[in-house]
Amino acid sequence: MKEEKKDQILIAAEKLFSQSGFDGTSTRAIANEAGVNLAMLNYYFGSKDGVYNAVVEKRLGDFRQILSSISEENISSWDKLKKCVDVYADRIFNNNCWHKIIQRELSLESRTEKSDFIIDQLMKNVNEIQKVIQEGVTNGTFREVDTELTVATIFGTKYYLLNASVLASKLLNADLKDHQVLEEQVKPRLKRHLLDLLSAHLRRL
Structure with missing residues (x-):
């Protein structure tokens, strides 16, 4: 389950980074796109x-x-x-x-x-x-x-x-x-x- 959630976040992040760039993408937007909460994203990756x-x-x-x-x-x-x-x-x-x-x-x-x-x-x-x-x-x-x-x-x-x-x-x-x-x-x-x-x-x- 842990790896599945991490992969969801990475897939969502890749999509948003490609659309809006690094500066135009927020961790909250990534979390929303991945269907996870912001705390989980920060727990796995620490930051944008x-x-x-x-x-x-x-x-x-x-x-x-x-x-x-x-x-x-x-x-x-x-x-x-x-x-x-x-x-x-x-x-x-x-x-x-x-x-x-x-x-x-x-x-x-x-x-x-x-x-x-x-x-x-x-x-x-x-x-x-x-x-x-x-x-x-x-x-x-x-x-x-x-x-x-x-x-x-x-x-x-x-x-x-x-x-x-x-x-x-x-x-x-x-x-x-x-x-x-x-x-x-x-x-x-x-x-x-x-x-x-x-x-x-x-x-x-």
Whole structure:
């Protein structure tokens, strides 16, 4: 029951943070949205900052566990990278609220404790993918490449599609605000593109 209530609060907080931002969201509004009392929210998370950090840690921590488990599998470096791309592409289109929260903080001109916290958590996930690529370079599966910029290419494609969605919709001739279009057209297309790109860039002839 305790974990169920905590999850309710985090789901409500994620929704409200994405709609109104951190400053525009109150702990009372989160409690009301979650159907719990304010005392319970404060007991579990201590403050609005605590709720915010918990949302970030849950989303990025869950993804990190998946990436980490892939990197430990007894399969080729290329198969690991394919799995990472597959999971990544699935997740980036499945939670628009979460990506709004990330973009809202990272687009601010001045860095804040929250943006620094998000960046620190994101880098842990970036490092998991970077580790898979570097493993392939080390064992000879992949060519010697700029690992950091290769990772930036993967993440940069996602940022373009989600954060410049009007322009990307025209470029792809697909409505990126339509969830069905994202699922049935854009996501499979993105997976094929990233794998084709990475195969040509990384794999030895």
